[in-house]
Amino acid sequence: MMFWIISTGLSAVVAAFFLAVMRAQSAQPDTTAPALLIYTQQLQEVEKDVAKGLLAAEEADRLKIEISRRILALDATSPAQTRRDTPASLALTAGLITVILLGGTFLMYREYGAPGYENLSQKQRIANAQRSLETRPSLEEFAAAIPAQPEVFAPSADYTDLVKKLRKTVADRPEDLEGHVLLANVEAGLQNFAAAAEAQQSVLKLKGEAADVSDFFDHAELLILSVQGYVAPEAEAILRDILKQEPTHEGATYYIGLMMAQNDRPDQAFRLWRALLEKGPADAPWITPIRDQIEEVAVYAGINDYVLPDVDQAAATAQLAGPTQSDIDAAGDLSADERMMMIEGMVAQLAERLGAEGGSSAEWARLIGALSVLGRIDEAQEIWREAQLVFADSAMDLETLQRTAEEIGLIQ
Incomplete structure (x- = not known):
């Protein structure tokens, strides 16, 4: 008025x-x-x-x-x-x-403008933000309110059949820890994050006191990804527990900052993200999303003179897809042929994504290493040559790729 x-x-x-x-x-x-x-x-x-x-x-x-x-x-x-x-x-x-x-x-x-919005003091806005944080929707409520995500298809019909078999095997063997670990990774690779989070929760239950911080962080992150980046109270509770054990845990700090940005506390988000950005390293998975958002967050926080610092790399490394050694080990319950087909499907996913969207040097290095593990040396050599062309202008990326090539014997 x-x-x-x-x-x-x-x-x-x-x-x-x-x-x-x-x-x-x-x-x-x-x-x-x-x-x-x-x-x-x-x-x-x-x-x-x-x-x-x-x-x-x-x-x-x-x-x-x-x-x-x-x-x-x-x-x-x-x-x-x-x-x-x-x-x-x-x-x-x-x-x-x-x-x-x-x-x-x-x-x-x-x-x-914002018709109907009251004239609020800073103290009142902070109080409102805290109230919003405390009363925000639960994971289940938010998931019910967002549109369903389109299904991500497996790279082949055979791979789809193997995923179905893995799901059935895990359902029939609820005490199989390695099966749940593999299922969580496979579902995450297919972007079925809700299913991946459920499998990871079973991993935590089966591991019990042996579960470490990384297991809990994976669960929190999958919960967040399952609702399109919304940091629900359930995920926040896990992140807070992680920070009690490891106060400097970067991944948990990033998501707490994201939660603050989502609940009208850009000042807190900026403080947390700026510290992570200055700490690095440049290839940490949270660096790219921070760089994409921190300038806007700074403006909302009333910091109009913030200048985004330069980085040595053009883009930070995203979380890597493709099979890790733990994925390969966890596939031990399948037959040899089925295990090989499962791993090859995951490698095919990574190769297809890099070919269509590109990726970091670390992702290309992982693909080269995975092909080597599968015995497909000629293909690994071809990817190595292609990667050299892609990263010809970056000495740091070439060093990462060369180190992998040397480890698997592509360079004598």
Whole structure:
């Protein structure tokens, strides 16, 4: 309400100013009138002198031309005073100005402002943010409110069959720890994050006290990914427990910052993210999302002079897809052929993504290493050559790739 009172008052002041200016201009005397009267009298005197024979015709014509020239010059330099503004026209003009100002203010506020939003002190906004944080939707509530995610298909029908078999095997053998570990990785690779989170929860249950911080972080991250990046209270509780054990855990710190950004505390998000960004390393998986968001967060936090620091690499490494050694070991319950097909499917996923979307040097190195483990040395050599072309302008990336190539014997 106060906003509209101030807007109306300012508009009235501006309209009154314009009205006063127009009245002053309207009231100005016509300063050219005396001079025009003199020139008119001079023309009359010339006519009288001609009639009395006191002035020759040629001289009279010359004087008339000169007087007329002066009258024209006077008319050109005088303001237009022939139309006088009436009180009614002045009031109408002032009213139009007021309507335009108020209308323009309303339209701009509706487009860029927040109608109905109270004037809040910083203390009140912080209190509101805390209330929003405490009353935000649970994981289940938020998941029910967002649209269903499109299904991500496996790279082949055989791989799909193997995934189905793995799901059935794990369901039939609920105490199989390695099966749940593999299922969590496979479901995450297929972007079935809710299913992956469920499998990871079973991993935590089966490991019991042997579960470490990384196991809990994986579970929290899968919960967050399952609801499109929303940090639900369930995920927050896990992250808080992680930070109690490891106060400097970067992944948990990043997601706590994301939660703060989602709940109107950009100042807290900026503080946490800036520290992570300055700490590095540049290839940490949280660096790229921080760089993508921190400038906007800084503006919302009232920090308008923040400059994003340069990095040695063009893009930070994303979390790597593809089979790890733990994935390969966890596939031990399948037959040799099925295990090989499962691993090859995961390698095919990674290769397809790198070919279509590109990726970091670490991802290319993982693909080269995975092909080597499968005995597909020729393909590993081909990917090694292609990766050298992709990262030809980055000595750091080439060093990462070369180290992998040397480890698996591609470089003697």
